Each structure stands twice: as structure tokens, then as C-alpha cells.
Amino acid sequence: MTETSEPIDVTRAVEVIGASMVFNDGTPARVAALNDVDLVVETGDFVSLIGPSGCGKSTLLRLIANLLDPTAGDVRVNGKPAAQARLDQDYGMAFQKSGLFEWRTAAKNIELPLELKGWDKRLRAERVGEMLDLVKLPDRGSNMPWELSGGQQQRIAIARALASHPPLLLMDEPFGALDEMTREHMQSELLQICAATHTTVVFVTHSIPEAVYLSDRVVVMSAGPGRITDTIDVELGGTRNEDTREKDAFYGKITEVREALRGSEMTGEARGIEDR
Amino acid sequence: MTASGVVKRVGSPLLFGVAFLGVWELIVMAFDIAPFTLPAPSAIWSAFIERFDQVLEETLVTGKNALIGFLLGIVFGVLMSLLTVRFVGVESLLTPLAVAVNAIPIVVIVPILNNMLFGTTSQVPRRLMVMLIVFFVVFINVSKGLRQVSATHLELMRSYAATPWEILLKVRAPNAVGYLFTAMRIAAPLAVITAFVAEYFGGVQSGLATGVRNSLNGSKDVTWAYVIGASVLGLTFYLVSSGLERLHGGKQNSG
């Protein structure tokens, strides 16, 4: 693993050591979703997981979130066991489908994690207001999810994930269902939000430009069994904005990631298994 | 399915059933409850065996009413939905009526049917009642099947310059067959229940409900003997119709 960002904190945001995940062990439907995976995410990093279907990128994210327990190996978040980190709410999570509850207003959706944490009502309202400002939807709080556009829904979902100011944000193809224009716009927004909140991000995607544009590092995975085949540092210099997409360095990195993905495809036999 | 899967699927219900009957038997024994109040399962079983011929006879009466009404209901339901898919006006009149009928306790018209049709000497009112209930279930479902066809298929047929009749035959009807089987599965137990309930309204002194009714003041193990008859009848209707539905579904999947 390479050391990219300056080590401000000795505690690493995410540390996955020799993790394996086998589904349906002992049956004909046995699937080795992950095999002996090591991953380190330093605090403040933006790391993308990219790879073909069945490479286990979503599974890896769920191991970090402790939504799944690895069949072998160890996962530590903020220096704690993943299970403890989940109980302590050390991370927030956002999914491909915004996963907003359709019976709650946008504000009520953002409020949910705070409610579960037992926050005081006044504090909750205050924080929800802050979060709505952060995602630039200050007057949409009273709207029901179906009254919002796809991009707005995803912003609310991000606000919900960040509501309790977790140091780590886990995102599973959050922009996968958005149209290309909205998607690029949301990517820039996400970078601004993360810079403003100093959040570490682990981001699952299968869009190469998205991974390159957002990440400090792109982790390339391959299927059958799921494993990490390459890690590419993305140094584009300066603040990233819409102009970044036009730069040669950006295209260069895209080519690099694409070649890494092709290489991993050659070595791994595609098994065509969905990766969740 | 694995062997443990079969055990799980059959085992748990079996366990629950045996435990339920056991607890029932024990309660009756422990509290010394009179058979007039609540008979033990064992007493019910012996009453059932003892009166087997009579229970069978009444079951056949009710079963025949249910079956005839069921078949007639299907025939009329299918015919009417074919008619309404061709004539939109009929559909828009009949559908709200069908919805309303579903919301009202329509069995109360049995006394009227009885009066109209010399009910005291005839099983016809009961069969008509069953027919009516089955008709609405079949009509609603088959109409849905005839109507909810894929827009792509319809456009395709239109590009072939197919006539409405051809569209009905090649696209709508095949789509509706599955709905018909579903309707039959829903309507089959309803047919038995309706035939049974219709007997309560008086008329000829025969059928399972008459048996139950006559046991009102007697020992309850006799009531339960007829309940067993009713259960077997209802289950038979349900199993046959859901078996047919599954058979059809399986054929469609493999074909």
C-alpha cells in the first residue's frame, strides 16, 4: 500500500487485513466474494473501489460497514473493530437508490440517525438546518421525497449520511441512477462537501471517470474470486473542479485505470456473479 | 430442495398441529370440560367416525352445490369479460358494479332467491348464489388479464395490421389464462363457503350447514364432525384449484 495523504492522525480510518468472504459455504451455490483482501484508507483520503460485477467491491464496503462479517480476516474502522465502530456510529452510509423513506419529509429523513442516537429535539432541528444548507437545499426540508428530483434525493441521502458528523462516509454507487449531467454536478458537490467536513470517503463505483475525478486513490478489483489487483494514485494537483475533466492528466489517469481493469479482466475468470 | 428443507417445510407445521391438538386435549381433560361446551379432539374424531355416512352425505350435497355454482360462475365470468373487452361501454358500467358488489355482504339476497325460486324444495338458489360470487371474482380477474397486455405486443400486432379479433385471440386471451387460474384458486374456497353459508338461510333441509345448525343445542362433538366435513371439502376445492394453477404456471415456465 502506498502512503499518499499526509499522516495527520496515526489512527487509520479503515484497515482491512486479510479479509475473505464466502457466501453459501458448503453448498453448490458457494461464492468466494472476497479472497484475502488488504486495504488501508488513511484519514482524509477519498478512495474509490472499482471493478467488474462480481469483484466484491460492494461486499468489501459492507465488511467495512459491518453489515457483513468476514469469514476470515480482520476489519478495523478508526482503530476499533468494525462492529464497535458501527455501534459508535463512526460512519455514515449512502446507497445507489437514495433509500429515503417515502413517508418522511426530507428534513425528517436527515433527522432519522440523530433521532436514533437520542439527540435532543432542538439540537436535531438545528443540525438538520445545517445539513440542508450544506447540500444546498435549504428550503426543501418540508418536501416529501417523491417531490424531489433524483439528484435532490441523493443530496438528502448524503445529508442524512453526514448528519451526525461521522468521520467516515461509505458510498455504494450513490450516483449510479442519475443522468450524466446531474451525475457530474453531484460529483463536484460531493468533493466540496467532503472538503468542508474533512470526511474520509470509501466510494464504490463502476464508472472510471467518476473514480478518477473523485479519488485520491483508485482501488482496482477483479472477480472470481474477488480481490484487489491494483491501486492507482490520482494526483491531479490543486482543487478539482469542472475544468479538471478537460485536463490531459485526467485522461491519462482514466487510461491507466482502464488498462488496470483490462489487465485484471485477463487474469481473473469472469464468473458473472452479482457482487452483492 | 434439500432433505433438511423438506423437514423444515413439513416439520414445523406438523409440530405446531400436533402441539395444538395435544394442548387442546389436555385442557379438556385437566378442566374436565363437558363435551357440550368443548369436546376433546379424540371425542370429535370418534363422533366423526360414528357419523361418517351422514357427514359424507351432507358434504356431497354442499359439494355438489358449490361445484355447479363454481363452474357456472367461471363460464359466465369468462364470457362476460370477453364481451366487455370488445365493448368498452359494458365494461365501464360493469366494473364499478363489480367493485361495489365486492364490498357488500351479497349473501343476504339468498332469502330473496329462495322466495323467487321455490327455495324450500330446491338447491337452485344456493347454486345461483355460489355462481354469483364466483362470477364476480372471475370477471374482475380475467378482465384484468385481457386488458393488462404489454403495450409492445399491442403495437407489434397493430404493425401486422391485425384485427381486434386476432389481437384478442393471439395476445389478450393467452395473457388472461394465468389470471383465470388465479381467479379459480381464489374463488374455489369461496364457492364452498358460500354454498355453506347459503344453507344457513333456510331452504331444503340438507347440507353441511343444516347439520351444524341442528347440532346447535346438542353435544358439540357432532358440530365438529360437520366442521371436519366442511374443512375437507374446502381444502379439496382449494388444493385442486391451486394445483391446476401451479400446473399451468409450470407449463408456461418450461414452454
Next chain:
Amino acid sequence: MRVGLAERALRRTALLLAALGLAAVAWEVYKAIGPEQGGDIFGWRIIPKTNDRVMPHVWEMFAEFGRPAIGSGDQQVWSVLLGYSWFTLRMAFAGLALGAAIGVGLAVLMARLRIVERGLLPYLVISQTIPLIALAPQVTVIRGTLGLPQWTSAATLAAFLSFFPITVSTLRGLQSVPKASLELMDSYAAGWWTTLVKVRFPSAVPYMIPGFKLAATASVIGVIVTEITLGGLRGVGFATIDYSQKVTSQPASVYAAVFAAAALGLIMFGLVVLSESFVMRKRSRETT
């Protein structure tokens, strides 16, 4: 959106009235041309009699509401039937409430414990294929032994009929929560009961509504059939039987009673539809 719904409801009602009007015309036409004493087809007596005793004129049926009721002194039919209907409606409500409590309780239990679902669900399905109303005599005896008032028999049997659609629809609703929602709650380290209250129940609501619609109708049927079976409960079901036995003196009374029963069913159904539009008022139309 509101306007659209209201418009559709209005259109449906108009069409329903038109259909009923056509039925009334057909009734009068048949009455004019059909045989007075009925007839047979293939040996089956299925040609209805058309005499005034069994097929009164449609206007007679409506006029009946204003006439004095048989066996009720000088009280008019409408007021007698109103009293009966109120009695039946209360029992149906009690039955629906009981059925809802049992239905939702069972659904939660089955959603929580797979073994209960596997063990119990087959029996619940079976229980719906048999005429449970056959247990009326048994229920009434146990009620008597426990010293409960007579109306509780009807409420219990109504609950018997109405709990099942509620159980099945609620269970399906509780089990069809999107996986991402459950993962989200997991990521909050929320417990099963918190998830039940915050996520499973709210997202089950659209599934539960059709179940409650069926249950509302079933509860009315349960009460009416109990009245007919057991006797002693003077509601609308009793009225249909009672009036049909006195058909010679006042034939149209039976029809008035049937209309009252139909109205009851529609009222119960309407109440569920009203509460649906209240509960779902803030949800998108696509989710319903």
C-alpha cells in the same frame, strides 16, 4: 391530484348509478313479461316468479322504507332498519378491531420468528378455505360459559373472518422492505423493534390497506351470517331472515333489509378508503 381523485370517484359513482338504473329497468321488463309462477328449464326451476309477492316493483322497494314495519308496532321500516344497522355496525367494528389486533400481532410474530411463520402460516391459509362460520355454535357456547354478552359471539366470528387478510398483507408488507433501508438501519446499529417501528411498519402501510379493505367487508359478512346462524342478535342479517319469513304480508321489506345490508358493507368499505386517503395523503401516487 386531489381533484383528479374526486373526479374519478364521481365518475365511478355516476356509472354505478347508471348500472343500477339499468338493472332496475331490466327488473321491471322481466317482471312485465316473465311468468307469474316461474318455470323450469331442463327440469331445473330457474325461471324466477314475477308476482308482486317475490318481485315487487322497484318503487315499491323504496316506498317500503316509509311504511310501518311488521312486528314493530307503528315504527316505520327505515327507523327499524336503522336501529338494526347500528347494532350490526357496532359488532362489525368490534370484530374488525379484534381482527386487526390479532392480524397485526400475528404478522409481527411471524416476521420476527421464522419458525412461527413456517409452522403457523399453512394453518392460517387452510383456515380460510373452510367455512369458519361453522364454528358459530361452538363459539357461542364458550361465550356463554365465560359469561360474556351475546354480541361478542358475532364480534369473535367477524374477527375470525377479518384477521386473515390483515395478517397476510401485513406480513408481506413487513417482509418487503427494500434491502437498502434495512442495511441503513443496520448501519445505525438500530435494533429489531426500532426498525419495526421506524421502517417496517411505515413501509408496510401500502400493503396493509388492501388487507383492511377485505377485512372490513369480511367483518360485516361475519356479523350478518352470525346473526342468521345463532338468532337472538337483532341486526340486519336477522331482519333479512325475519322479513323473508313474513313475505306474504309485506314482500318489499326483504328488499329494504337487503339494501340496508348493502349500505352497511359500503359504509365499512368507505371508512377504510377514507382512512387510506388520510394515511397516504403525503405519499407519492406511484407507491400506492
